Amino acid sequence: MSMAEGRALRADARRNRARILEAAEAVFAAQGVSASTEDVARRAGVGIGTVFRHFPTKESLVEEVFLGRVRMLADKAAALSEADAGTAFFRFFAYAVEQAATQNAYADVLAEAAATGGTGGEEGAAPSAVGRELAAALAELLARAQRAGAVRADMGVAELVALLIGASRAAEHVGPEVRRHTLDIVFDGLRPHE
Amino acid sequence: MSMAEGRALRADARRNRARILEAAEAVFAAQGVSASTEDVARRAGVGIGTVFRHFPTKESLVEEVFLGRVRMLADKAAALSEADAGTAFFRFFAYAVEQAATQNAYADVLAEAAATGGTGGEEGAAPSAVGRELAAALAELLARAQRAGAVRADMGVAELVALLIGASRAAEHVGPEVRRHTLDIVFDGLRPHE
Amino acid sequence: MSMAEGRALRADARRNRARILEAAEAVFAAQGVSASTEDVARRAGVGIGTVFRHFPTKESLVEEVFLGRVRMLADKAAALSEADAGTAFFRFFAYAVEQAATQNAYADVLAEAAATGGTGGEEGAAPSAVGRELAAALAELLARAQRAGAVRADMGVAELVALLIGASRAAEHVGPEVRRHTLDIVFDGLRPHE
Amino acid sequence: MSMAEGRALRADARRNRARILEAAEAVFAAQGVSASTEDVARRAGVGIGTVFRHFPTKESLVEEVFLGRVRMLADKAAALSEADAGTAFFRFFAYAVEQAATQNAYADVLAEAAATGGTGGEEGAAPSAVGRELAAALAELLARAQRAGAVRADMGVAELVALLIGASRAAEHVGPEVRRHTLDIVFDGLRPHE
């Protein structure tokens, strides 16, 4: 009441919230989102009631976890925009796919969130602010790479997102070597065409 | 109770098994594999006990359903092998992806089954006979296309499967137009390089 | 399939259903309807799943229990109709109240069910068949007693039900002597007036 | 933290206590006593901890709220004692019933409280001071009406309380017209006989 904070949670409450999200991220990645909320609580070292105080539904917890991952990718994309356009683009693509490979359960929802940000996604998923953020970052990255002649001009963010989704999903199922090789094939497809 | 037994009952049982598989395919496609076994039984018009007599676990039922889909793909691959190599290859790829797009719940397990068939899959899933069958068909299809010069030589079945998985997963999340366009990009990547 | 039964439950299933209802009756009477379903199952000696198989909601179980009580009262009312009208009426009233006194949690819902059967009840409770049955029996009982001059003419089933409810509820809170005495007062009020 | 403490805080606390009771009265009346304590706190505009500081159990809060209602009835009874004995008696009876009709969740506990005040109540509930107060007021009211010949002599406070409870409970279930009519019947029963 004396500090100027947004929805000020007490320090330890904020800490707990973070721990729960962390735990959920780990648990969902390991067992899929059908893992029990109790498992998340146990891993976070808090009572089950605490989880539900912070996230009133399991669904809301799942959403928040996905949002966290999307936000991270968006940050990464924004950061890379400054560098040499083509390199930045391909480096980001590889990075995003690599991430998804280790956090398997997320890949598609992550991508879905991105898709809601203004591409060609089909379902009426909530067009989250962060999703839009990511879409904007991707658009920038792609446009620069195209202007630099590193990426074919006849494609948009929708295709980019689709390829990210696909490559991420594929990455879950194969070893690192095949992953790299497969990515090279996709990259060749992305380059300008004679 | 007073009918000719032996063969008669066997035929009945076979019919039931088929009906259950059909029902499961429909139910899982509609509600995902987390649909209840009871739903499957109801749709098949049999008792729940009958389902478990034919498939001792739910998991075994799910597997069998997926196996059915994989078998279909393998057949398609084998059939196309006869045609012009390049055309066959790309036509099959597009077909498989299109299938996955409409049967979304299956895509990943389908892909997993394929992966077990001798590629670079990581988990220790049993390398099912059908999976191997599919892998063989894919190998044939790929080899012919490569020999015909329609597909780059520096890739194997592992990469093909990875791309199939990825493209299938991506297909679930985007509309048909983006899907086609994305596939073109991947196809360009698959063609022989400079 | 060979016997002519309504919704034929297997013999043991019917037995279980009955046991569950009995157990629920006892448990609800002792602890109120907020007693846990698990308690009911335990008392009935069946698994929790069995309770839910027979009564898909706790609410449905509660309803069924109440219905059982109402049905019993209706039977009693019908049986008494034959006897001397005045005696029958007052005997039934006393009996119903006595019942309620020992099965405290039910009194009002029992009465509510009766009220839905065509009296002046306020809420939109489902006009259950049994409730209507009871109302009809009550109407008959009352009309006969009135024709016999044993009960005042200026009242209807609505008032009778209200008095039954009230006397039943009151009976829960006082000892048998006071109960009898209180009932006498109400009976005096019910008799024709100078 | 720097204000005049001692009295000042006490006054604050007293105000909070009152607000909580008010809120509880409203919330319980609207949703029944199974409403959550958090709802009460929210409505009172205080933290949940504050509610539990003033009332160490939820039960104690519920009791206090009921006590308040009983106290009100006792006051009413005392006030009416001054008026014409017969009128006072019947007016009070009607008033008490009318109250219960609109505040349904309370009726039985209210009645219980009254019952503990020295009548024939069965359970070992603590004979609260207020309950005794009410019983005394009722005794006075009744005695006067009996002396005035307006109420039958062969009944005591126990029967009066029983009838109040019963009429109150009945009042919850029927519309105002039936309520009035039913009350007339009870009143006829209460009047001196032949």
Place this chain on the structure above:
DNA sequence: AATGAATGAGTATTCATTCAT
């Protein structure tokens, strides 16, 4: 062989109560 009733571990969610801030 087919049935469907029975089972009970498991799940999300609520809520009275405690306690650090």
Place this chain on the structure above:
DNA sequence: TATGAATGAATACTCATTCAT
């Protein structure tokens, strides 16, 4: 003293699996 975050026992309900009929 007031706050509200944390707690965890309790609850209704689901579903894969077993087994008597």
